[in-house]
Amino acid sequence: MPELPEVETVRDGLQRWVTGRRIADVEVRHPRAIRRHLAGADDLVARLIGASFASAERRGKYLWLPLPGRDECLVGHLGMSGQLLVQPPEVADEKHLHVRIRFADGGRELRFVDQRTFGGVQLDDLVPATDRPEQLVPAQVAHIARDPIDPYFDEAGFSRRLRKRDSAIKRALLDQSLISGVGNIYADESLWRAKLHGERPSRLLKPGQVADLLGHVRDVLGAALQAGGTSFDALYVNVNGQSGYFDRALAAYGREGEPCDRCGTPIRRSSFMNRSSFFCPTCQRPPRRA
DNA sequence: TATTTAACCTGGACGC
DNA sequence: TGCGTCCAGGTTAAAT
Numbered sequence: 069m070p071e072l073p074e075v076e077t078v079r080d081g082l083q084r085w086v087t088g089r090r091i092a093d094v095e096v097r098h099p100r101a102i103r104r105h106l107a108g109a110d111d112l113v114a115r116l117i118g119a120s121f122a123s124a125e126r127r128g129k130y131l132w133l134p135l136p137g138r139d140e141c142l143v144g145h146l147g148m149s150g151q152l153l154v155q156p157p158e159v160a161d162e163k164h165l166h167v168r169i170r171f172a173d174g175g176r177e178l179r180f181v182d183q184r185t186f187g188g189v190q191l192d193d194l195v196p197a198t199d200r201p202e203q204l205v206p207a208q209v210a211h212i213a214r215d216p217i218d219p220y221f222d223e224a225g226f227s228r229r230l231r232k233r234d235s236a237i238k239r240a241l242l243d244q245s246l247i248s249g250v251g252n253i254y255a256d257e258s259l260w261r262a263k264l265h266g267e268r269p270s271r272l273l274k275p276g277q278v279a280d281l282l283g284h285v286r287d288v289l290g291a292a293l294q295a296g297g298t299s300f301d302a303l304y305v306n307v308n309g310q311s312g313y314f315d316r317a318l319a320a321y322g323r324e325g326e327p328c329d330r331c332g333t334p335i336r337r338s339s340f341m342n343r344s345s346f347f348c349p350t351c352q353r354p355p356r357r358a
Numbered sequence: 359t360a361t362t363t364a365a366c367c368t369g370g371a372c373g374c
Numbered sequence: 375t376g377c378g379t380c381c382a383g384g385t386t387a388a389a390t
Contacts, residue, residue: 149382184369186366186384239362252384343382344383
């Protein structure tokens with residue numbers, strides 16, 4: 069499923085393929101895909117036709133395309149199975165095609181395809197970012213923290229807030245208001261690298277441990293980003309299938325029963341937060357129960 | 359106020 | 375082959 073590296077690959081593709089082109093038509097084929105656009109499909113279509121996208125921006129797993137001269141943008145989230153594809157008009161409709169944007173130049177269309185419809189698109193107002201008012205972000209995204217590969221990510225603030233929390237480390241890593249862009253897979257991988265069990269209380273971490281963990285988060289995301297970038301197919305803005313990110317080397321996630329790359333102990337799987345967590349019981353000692 | 363839980367959704371895997 | 379059940383997980387409203 070798309071996580072930060074995949075979303076960044078999509079953003080890069082949108083920047084190259086979609087920006088600057090005048091929108092001729094918008095087709096909403098599934099209302100759930102625009103459920104967060106409360107004014108409805110007709111409003112979304114009317115406001116997009118004739119406009120163009122100035123750029124492609126991202127924070128965490130949210131993407132947005134600002135409309136020039138207007139303090140609004142088209143926001144997209146891929147959810148768990150969403151794709152934003154740039155397809156030639158003659159290519160047959162995908163089975164789960166929900167939104168189609170045609171351009172006046174008659175070239176490639178922008179398609180939002182989503183099997184599970186957890187994702188969606190909407191128009192949203194642009195508001196000043198809380199930490200840097202000169203930057204505009206969609207109102208819906210304003211409460212999301214910057215991601216760890218953002219040059220303005222507040223490392224000291226993250227460490228302070230993390231250690232103030234009465235929560236488990238993994239839960240904190242998945243909290244987008246604390247740090248964005250980290251999903252279940254990369255959380256497990258980062259914790260394995262940092263030799264920390266996800267259920268360890270975040271308030272007991274020392275500043276050095278937080279810095280170490282953050283370094284591993286950046287390494288994992290960076291490696292995946294590099295893989296996603298190199299396998300990017302120029303014909304598509306694609307996050308699924310063609311991106312090849314499933315082939316990336318995972319040390320913990322999905323490896324239940326396989327030997328830990330560090331110590332050989334079988335990787336264990338447990339249920340945490342209604343999710344699967346994978347960890348090495350030797351390298352990542354679980355906290356003592358109260 | 360801070361934290362946790364459950365619901366949303368659908369297709370693939372699996373067991374019978 | 376067909377049916378039923380479980381599982382995957384990002385986000386957020388609701389519950390604690």
